[in-house]
Amino acid sequence: xxxxxxxxxxxxxxxxxxxxxxxxxxxxxxxxxxxxxxxxxxxxxxxxxxxxxxxxxxxxxxxxxxxxxxxxxxxxxxxxxxxxxxxxxxxxxxxxxxxxxxxxxxxxxxxxxxxxxxx
Amino acid sequence: xxxxxxxxxxxxxxxxxxxxxxxxxxxxxxxxxxxxxxxxxxxxxxxxxxxxxxxxxxxxxxxxxxxxxxxxxxxxxxxxxxxxxxxxxxxxxxxxxxxxxxxxxxxxxxxx
Numbered sequence: 001x002x003x004x005x006x007x008x009x010x011x012x013x014x015x016x017x018x019x020x021x022x023x024x025x026x027x028x029x030x031x032x033x034x035x036x037x038x039x040x041x042x043x044x045x046x047x048x049x050x051x052x053x054x055x056x057x058x059x060x061x062x063x064x065x066x067x068x069x070x071x072x073x074x075x076x077x078x079x080x081x082x083x084x085x086x087x088x089x090x091x092x093x094x095x096x097x098x099x100x101x102x103x104x105x106x107x108x109x110x111x112x113x114x115x116x117x118x119x
Numbered sequence: 120x121x122x123x124x125x126x127x128x129x130x131x132x133x134x135x136x137x138x139x140x141x142x143x144x145x146x147x148x149x150x151x152x153x154x155x156x157x158x159x160x161x162x163x164x165x166x167x168x169x170x171x172x173x174x175x176x177x178x179x180x181x182x183x184x185x186x187x188x189x190x191x192x193x194x195x196x197x198x199x200x201x202x203x204x205x206x207x208x209x210x211x212x213x214x215x216x217x218x219x220x221x222x223x224x225x226x227x228x229x230x231x
Contacts, residue, residue: 043221093162110163
C-alpha cells in the first residue's frame with residue numbers, strides 16, 4: 001500500500017517554543033492530507049483538512065493560529081504548533097489521501113505519528 | 120451525522136479463543152466503514168473496509184467483519200486470537216466530506 005511518513009517521531013520542547021511536524025506521502029501524490037490529535041488512551045480527533053495549494057480547513061474548536069498547517073506540495077504537509085504549552089502535549093497523526101490513484105481511490109493512509117512533549 | 124459506537128473499551132480473550140469486537144454505526148446513507156489497529160506509540164493500520172461490495176469483508180491478519188444493515192453493525196471477528204493481536208482497535212466511518220470519524224476504541228487483551 002501507499003506509505004506515509006512523519007518526522008520527527010518524537011519531540012520534546014520547552015514551553016513557548018514552536019515545533020514543526022512533517023507529513024510526507026512517499027510514493028504517491030496526496031491531494032488531501034488530514035491532521036489528527038490523540039490524547040492518551042483516547043481516540044483520534046480530526047484537527048484539520050488540507051488540500052494542496054489551499055488553506056487548511058479546521059475543525060470546530062481547533063485554533064488555526066495555534067496549529068499552522070501548510071500543504072505546499074502534493075507530497076508534503078506540515079503542522080506547526082506555535083508557542084507550545086504542556087497542554088499541547090499529545091500524539092499527532094497525519095493521513096494522506098489521493099484522488100488520482102485508482103487502486104486506492106479515496107482511501108486514507110496514516111503516518112506513524114509524532115509524540116510531542118512540551119515541558 | 121454519521122458516527123460509530125464501539126461497545127466495550129476493554130476486551131480480554133484467551134489465546135486461541137474467538138475475538139469479537141463490537142461496532143454499531145449511525146448513518147443515513149450507505150456507509151463506508153473501517154476497522155483500524157493501533158499498536159503502542161504507532162500510527163494506524165487498516166485491517167479492513169466495507170464499501171458495499173460484499174457484506175462479509177476479509178482483512179489482514181485473519182480478521183473479518185460482517186456488515187449487517189438490519190442491526191446497523193459492523194463487528195470485527197477473528198476465529199483464534201494470537202498474542203500479537205493485543206492492541207487498540209478502532210471502528211470508523213467516512214462521512215460525506217471524506218472525513219473519517221473514529222469510535223472511541225477497544226483495547227484487546229490476550230490472556231496466555
